Every structure is written in structure tokens, then in C-alpha cells.
Amino acid sequence: SYRSPCALWRPEHWAQLRVDEGDAGQGTIELVTYATAWQATGERWEDVSVSFSTARPSRASSPPLLADDVLRSRKKAPEERRRIVVESRDETLSTTGAAGVRSVDEMPGVDDGGEPLQYRGAAPLSLPSNGEPFRVEIGRRQLDAKVVRLLRGEASELAHLLAKTQLEGSAPLLAGPVRILRGDSLLGRAKLDFVAPGEAFEMGFGPDDAIRLRRRVQTKRHESLTGQQRIEFEVLLYLSNLSNEERALQLVERIPVSELDGLHVELKESEGFGALDEDGLIIAECKLAGNGQQKLKLSFNVEAPAKMVLPF
DSSP: OOOOSSEEEEEEEEEEEEEOTTOOSEEEEEEEEEEEEEEOSSOOEEEEOOEEEOOOTTOOOOOOOOOOOOOOOOOOOHHHHHOEEOOOOOOOOOOSSOSSOOSSSSOOOSSSOSSOOEEEOSSOEEEOSSSOOEEEEEEEEEEEEEEEEEEETTTOSSEEEEEEEEOOSSOOBOOEEEEEEETTEEEEEEEEOOBOTTOEEEEEEEEETTEEEEEEEEEEEEEOTTOOEEEEEEEEEEEEEOSSSOEEEEEEEEOOOOOSTTOEEEEEEOTTOOOOOTTSEEEEEEEEOTTOEEEEEEEEEEEEOTTEEOOO
């Protein structure tokens, strides 16, 4: 054996969702993994048995260089003592995988994950030395999935199909691009992150054009004689089903979460919604009849002392 430059491969996936009859929220995902290979070695690779490895023997590892991280303190200015400027930010919820039951207690790391993996082509093939991509199937599996329509009102007016499943078998799914199909329709391309064996994960399969949302936010500001501030938020949500069939969906809304003493956020009205979680997310399980409509209302108050400058 010997090592040659100008040859490489990358994983690529093909995912097809088929929803069971009756729109019962259950479906099947067919996942096909390909090794997309290139070679421009100048050699003739005809009728060869190929294997694809995630090992990188040519990459040398070295520890990172360390630099001083200097911390400095200073006294607050008089203006800073009198006022507290409150900043509003969007925060990404960092989790490993998706919420669900895992078949193992602890997942391997994504970057290394332990030992290198090796995949073999099903049959001998010819890979020409022209630098063009050539796909070789290295894995295929069927996964049962729970399918939900998810609508995040702040981000989009459309509901998207989300399939929640768990990876079965002993082989992981490598990170890489994935072609998305729903039924026999090609929807586009997405990105799949590393999924370990037994891990729960989610995949999106495009919007449901029949569901529409109109969202309106109203605010009222009040200030007492002592300067105490109160802002009342009212979120009105109007759902419509443009199809002749009943549609079930999850509507996700959120309210601010305070990290400061003295700044209070209170949920006032959430009829039709579930419980509020610690991240400020609240979910409504909705069922829309054919050509039906539904109205939901969410209201909350933000209270703060006079010295706080609010971003609302």
C-alpha cells in the first residue's frame, strides 16, 4: 500500500419523508448515505474495491498557543450609578442533539468520537482521474419518525414539517449536505450535523403551504409617580387553514426572560397555550378544521424601576 495526493471524499446524504395515511403524525424517513469521491492522481482506477475512512493520518496535531487574558476593573461613572441600561438579545439554546430518549447514556465527541470509521463500497467501481465527483452508496436505513407541523410566529408565517426520530444501529450519521424529499418531491438541500448511534435528532421537510399566520403585537406603557415603569404586551395570533382537510400543528411563542434584579416579566394571559418553560418558550397545540380559522391571545407585563432604561 502507499499514500497518494489528489484523492479525497466527503459524505453526502439523501433523506425522503413519507407520511402515513390519515395524517396521524407518524411517518418514515429513508436515509441514504453516499461517499462523494474525487481523484486526479493520474492513475487508472478501474474495477477497484474502494473503502472510505474518516482517519486523517497526514494531519499533525499540536497544542494551541496560550496568550494572557488581562482583566481590568474600574469605578463606575456617576451616570452609570444613576441609570441601568437594559439590553435585549436573542440567545441560541445550545443542546446536544434533539430532545428525546437515547439508547445510550453518554454520546461520543463529534470531532473525534473515538476510533476512526471505515465504509466500503458495495461493489467494485471505476473512478476516472478527471477530478469530477463520483457518488458511491455506503449506507441505507429506514427510520420511524414522529411528524409535527411547527410554526414559530416570530420567525415565519408558515408552518414547517418537522420529523423527530432516533438513529438506530451501530453506525453514526456523518455531518454533511443532505438532499430533502417529501414524498416524491425534491424540496432542496440542507445540512446534517453529526448524529451518534442511539441519539434523537430532528430533520425539517419544508413548509405546509396550507397554514397561514397573521401576528400582531400591541404595547402600552405606564409610569407611576415614583417612576416605576410597566409595559403591557399583547400578542394576537390569527391562524388559517386554506386546505379542505384538518391540520394539527404546534405554535411556539416566547416572552422575555429577565436576568436582572428589579426587572420582572409576568405572564398574564395564555389561553390555549401550555406551561411556560425556563427559556421563555410557550407552545399551543392547535387543530384547524378544513378552511377553518383560530384566534389565540398571549399577554405579559414587563416591570422595572425608574433607573432602568428599557429597550422596548
